[in-house]
Amino acid sequence: MKIYTLITAVVTLFCFTVSAQDMEFKATNFKDDKEGFKKAKEAIDKGDEYFVLGNKAIFAVKSPGINYKLALEQFMKAQDFNPNSALLNYKIGVCYANSENSEKCISYLYKAVELNPACDPFLDFYYGYALQLDEKFSEAIKLYDKFKESYKKADDFGAFVVKRKRECKLAKAAKATPERVWVDNVSELNTEFNDYAPAVSTDGGEIIYTSNRPNGHEKNAVGEYDDDLYSATKVDGKWTSVQPLKGGVNTEADEVANNLSYDGTRMLLHRVDGDQTDIFESVLNGLKWESPVKLPRQISTANNNEVFASYSHDGWSIYFNRITETGTRGFEVMKSSMQSKITKDYKSASKITAVNSKFNEGPIYLTIDGDLMYIASQGGDGYGGYDIFVSKRANGSWGEPVNLGYPINTPYDDFYFSASANGKFAYICSNRAGGKGGYDIYKVTYWGAPKNPAMETEDYLLASIVNPIKDNALEATVEVKQKSFTVFKGKTIDAITKKPVQADIEIIDNTTGQVIETFTTNSATGKFLITLASGKNYGIAVKAEGYLFHSENFDIPSGSADNLVNKVIELKNIAVGSKIALRNIFFDTGKSTLRSESNAELDRLVKLLKDVPSLEIEISGHTDNTGSASLNEKLSQARAEAVVNYLKSKGIAASRLTSMGYGARQPIATNNTSDGRQQNRRTEFEIKKN
Numbered sequence: 288m289k290i291y292t293l294i295t296a297v298v299t300l301f302c303f304t305v306s307a308q309d310m311e312f313k314a315t316n317f318k319d320d321k322e323g324f325k326k327a328k329e330a331i332d333k334g335d336e337y338f339v340l341g342n343k344a345i346f347a348v349k350s351p352g353i354n355y356k357l358a359l360e361q362f363m364k365a366q367d368f369n370p371n372s373a374l375l376n377y378k379i380g381v382c383y384a385n386s387e388n389s390e391k392c393i394s395y396l397y398k399a400v401e402l403n404p405a406c407d408p409f410l411d412f413y414y415g416y417a418l419q420l421d422e423k424f425s426e427a428i429k430l431y432d433k434f435k436e437s438y439k440k441a442d443d444f445g446a447f448v449v450k451r452k453r454e455c456k457l458a459k460a461a462k463a464t465p466e467r468v469w470v471d472n473v474s475e476l477n478t479e480f481n482d483y484a485p486a487v488s489t490d491g492g493e494i495i496y497t498s499n500r501p502n503g504h505e506k507n508a509v510g511e512y513d514d515d516l517y518s519a520t521k522v523d524g525k526w527t528s529v530q531p532l533k534g535g536v537n538t539e540a541d542e543v544a545n546n547l548s549y550d551g552t553r554m555l556l557h558r559v560d561g562d563q564t565d566i567f568e569s570v571l572n573g574l575k576w577e578s579p580v581k582l583p584r585q586i587s588t589a590n591n592n593e594v595f596a597s598y599s600h601d602g603w604s605i606y607f608n609r610i611t612e613t614g615t616r617g618f619e620v621m622k623s624s625m626q627s628k629i630t631k632d633y634k635s636a637s638k639i640t641a642v643n644s645k646f647n648e649g650p651i652y653l654t655i656d657g658d659l660m661y662i663a664s665q666g667g668d669g670y671g672g673y674d675i676f677v678s679k680r681a682n683g684s685w686g687e688p689v690n691l692g693y694p695i696n697t698p699y700d701d702f703y704f705s706a707s708a709n710g711k712f713a714y715i716c717s718n719r720a721g722g723k724g725g726y727d728i729y730k731v732t733y734w735g736a737p738k739n740p741a742m743e744t745e746d747y748l749l750a751s752i753v754n755p756i757k758d759n760a761l762e763a764t765v766e767v768k769q770k771s772f773t774v775f776k777g778k779t780i781d782a783i784t785k786k787p788v789q790a791d792i793e794i795i796d797n798t799t800g801q802v803i804e805t806f807t808t809n810s811a812t813g814k815f816l817i818t819l820a821s822g823k824n825y826g827i828a829v830k831a832e833g834y835l836f837h838s839e840n841f842d843i844p845s846g847s848a849d850n851l852v853n854k855v856i857e858l859k860n861i862a863v864g865s866k867i868a869l870r871n872i873f874f875d876t877g878k879s880t881l882r883s884e885s886n887a888e889l890d891r892l893v894k895l896l897k898d899v900p901s902l903e904i905e906i907s908g909h910t911d912n913t914g915s916a917s918l919n920e921k922l923s924q925a926r927a928e929a930v931v932n933y934l935k936s937k938g939i940a941a942s943r944l945t946s947m948g949y950g951a952r953q954p955i956a957t958n959n960t961s962d963g964r965q966q967n968r969r970t971e972f973e974i975k976k977n
Contacts, residue, residue, distance in 0.1 A: 309403040310371040317369070327368035331375065334361030338378055345385055346444065348617040348646055349610075355382040356509040373403035377410050384416055387481055387718045387725040389672070389699060393417045408438045415451065419671055419698045420720075422462065424455040431455075446645070451671075454698070458670035461693035467734035470694050472727055473714070475526045476519060479724035480512075483716035484544040484703050488551045489655070489816055490776050490851065491707025492521050494714070495532060495554065496728060497543045502531070504539045514541040516556065534576035536569050542579075546597040549655055549708075550806065550816050555596040555605070564592040566607055573811035585623050585633040594618065595650040600657030602628070608648050609636070617647035620662065641685040642678050649673050650703045655772060655818050662688060663702030671698030675715060695731055708774050708818060708850070772820050773843045775852045778813040779829060782857035787813030790831035790858065797824045797840060797871065797884050821845050826871035827856075828891055834858040835974070836891055839870045861899060866973045872930065879925035881933060889930065892972065893937045903943045903976035906930045911964035912951040924948025930970060945975070 310316055312331060317324035337358035341351035359382040365375055380395035396417040399410055415430030431452050435445070476482055476496065484497040496519075499512045506512055516532040536542055541559035545566070548554070552571045556579060557564055565587035567579030581587045586596070586605060595618075596607035603625050608618040620643055623636040642648070644666025652661040658680050663673045667688055674696040676688030690696060699719040706713040711733040716726045779790040787808075792815060794804040808815045819825060822845035829837040837858055859865040871888035874881065881889075896902055908923030908930075927946035935941055956963035 308371065309373045309406065310369055312365070312369065312372055312375070320368075323368050327365040330361040330364040334358040334365070334378070337361070338382070341382070341385060346447070351385055353507070353509055355385050356511075358382055359386075360509055371402060373399045373406035376402065377407050377413070380417065381409075381413055384413055384420075387700070389420060389718060390720045393421055408440075409434070411437065412444070412448070412451075416671075419451065419455055419458070422458070422698065424459040427455050428452050450646075450666075454669055454671045457668055457690070458693065458698055461670060461690070461696070465694055466692040468695060469730075469732040469734075470715075471730050471732070472722060473526065473730050474723070476529065477723045477727040481514070481725035482723075482728050483726040484650070485705045485714040485716060485728050486544045486547045486554065487705045487707050487714055488547060489549050489708045489818065490774055491712065493551065494519050494521070494526065495544050495547065502537075513539055514543055514559075516542050516544050532576055533574055534569070534572075535578035536576050543594070545595060545650070546652065546705075548598050548602065549600070549818055552806075552809075553598075555598065557594045557596065564594055566593045566596045566605075571809070573809065583631070583633050585635055586621075593621075595648075597651040597653050599624075599653055600655050605633075606639070606651045606653065606660070607636075608651070610647075617665070618649070619643045620648050620651065639685055642676075642688050647673075652704045652706070654706070655708050660685060660688075661691075661704040661706075663704070664688065670696050672700035672718075673702040675701055675704050700726070708772070772818045773850045773852055774816065775819050775854070776814070776816040777852075777854035777856060778815065779808045779831065779856045779858055780813055781834075782859045787811065788831050788834065788858050789813065790829050790834075790856075793828040794819065795826035795828065795871065795887050797826050797873075800884055800887050802887070819843060821850075826888065828871070828888065829856055829858065830891070830895075831858055833861060835861055835865055835867045836895055837867060838888055838891070861902070861974065861977055863974050863977055866971050869930075869970045869972065872970045874926055874929075877922065879922060879929050881929050889933050890937070893934060893939060896934070896939050896943065899977070901977050902974060903945075904972045905945045905947055905975050906934075907946070907953075907971045907973065908948045909953055909967060909969050909971065910951050911967040912954070912958045913964065916950060919950035920948055922948070923950050926970060 312324070312328055314321070314324060335358070337354040341354035341358060344351040344354065359379065362375060362379050362382065366379060369375070376395045376399040380392040380399060383389055383392035383395065392413070396410070396414050399406060400414050404410060411430050411434035415427045415434065418427035418430060431448050435448050476494070478498065478500050480498060480500040482496060482498045482500075486495045488494070495516055497514050498517050499514045502512050502515050504513050515537040517529055518532050519526040519529045521527070531537060536556070543557050543559070545555040545557060554569045554571070554576065555566060556569065557566050558579065566582045568582060569576045569579040582605070586607060587593055591609050591611045593607050593609045596605050598605060604622055606620060606622050609621050610618045620639040621636040622639055623633045626632045626634060642660065642662055644664055646664065646666035649663030649665070653659070660678045660680070661675060662678060663675050665673055667674070667676055668690050670693070675691045677691060678688045679686045695701065695715065697717065697719045699717055701715055701717045701719070703716045704713055713731040714728055715731060716728050718726050779788045780786060781788050789810045790808050790813070792806055792808065793802050794817065795801065796803050804817055806815060806817065821843045824840060824842045826838065826840045835858070837856055841852070859867060869888055869892065872881070872885040896904070906927045908925075908927035910919040910923050924946065925948070927948050931944045931946045934944055951958070951967065954967045956966040958964050958967060
């Protein structure tokens, strides 16, 4: 392969040297094909109209829309007639340079230089950009200097020249000291079309992204399909079941995925409809996403365009990008916060000045702890195109964004950062060389243990790796910051049929007795997912119509090495004989006095008994086999009576309640381990009559 490439390069250079010459589009050069020349010249003239509009937009730091694509469509007709016009090759190169297929600009701009390096004053500038994309940074800088010296009006574009030169210097240094990461094309998600905007679920098991692959809708003016949302599920480390997103999100307008809420039940997206772009929210209902609702006027305005939204860690705020009709700085990062989660009244949006540059800002991603903002930008200390930066929050303020480094960032567009909370993995999109076409989705893997796909379950928190690791040698392990939270996921099912059950769940901080989270599991799958701070003991209370309520408690130690809890919760029908353990009832060791942390659990039992007045129950106390059997019997009986007395104090008739202490006679686990003994120490209730 290397020999073939080298020979091809030599032959190509030889051909240019001995035979290539600039064939300008003049009638005298095509006397033998006047009709062909006429059509080609008409195509160029038509393409020039769009080309000028595209140039004006670029130098005004605005989107060129499809102007360059419309121009390219015409220019390629003329290129088929005469491929040896320096000026036409230059124009084609410029069109590609400002597209998602910017890699294609390199060959056309190289050819323009070979044919006639003086064909256009801006050739040096764009040829420098081609060299920049080709990672020939020193040569690119020389071309930018040459452009500034030779073009009389270069001062009007001084900011762009300075920017490009700085990008080359930064990229050259970054490439010499690359970050400790792998960046791999996620081939199972990508096509020859644009595949971008990955939004990954917190547990890393599901992804929603955007693609303009064929979808049955009508093509636009340049033969492209509209952007729609697609979903995929991760199975054994590979993304499978790629399909259009179920529900009412996709239309014949362009929908672009922005961000998933941390529980995966809400999604932000923006919709491009003609000249108007607004931010919408869709809610997951069962297996389908509901038709998106446009966000309030404080975010989605009538006179401006808004894109790239992200939820804050606490759900109270939305960060997004806005460009105003009179804006001179492109898209800027804004923030709007709710005054009430019930009414969803938002305050007027304000700029996040610390992260805004003089150029366009791009997609935003905020970590679960709220301390880091990943943001793409065409400004700052970038290497070219969009680069991904991270800003750290300190004392309530965002700091200056820091480039994530090479090879996450390249001279191409690199943006749309999205990470799973339980891993050292992130997903980005890029149009870098070597992809399938247009924008592709890539997986970023931070080095920990040596690369081994089978070990993907041994995860580290990506958000904790902020400062670059300078040692380039591959080590066995990398020290990373301990995680400050845990992903708690699972599903609620019927204990007998094993079918999903929609249930209401409360998460309680057992230290304070406060309910810190309430949510409802998915109506179709019973699934749920939340994140919890480490270093606490939690209670979980689950209730569903027609079922006994379920409770558990668990610890998440500080500095825990495991930041994923996956639990299947089996709910029992309200039937005679059904038993349920009350896992959030607490007594001091060897005593039968209820601790105050037990009140929340007991009050839920009170509510059940009041909601179902026909229920009669037995409260039973159980111990492990440690100590005297007779003492265990007495202790378990006293604890059962303490619970009955609490229920009676809350208005439950004594005739509906019985108590029984079983000591260690009814174990549900082995008494040979500490975990087993802990399970055996419990308070239960059993349905005796209904």
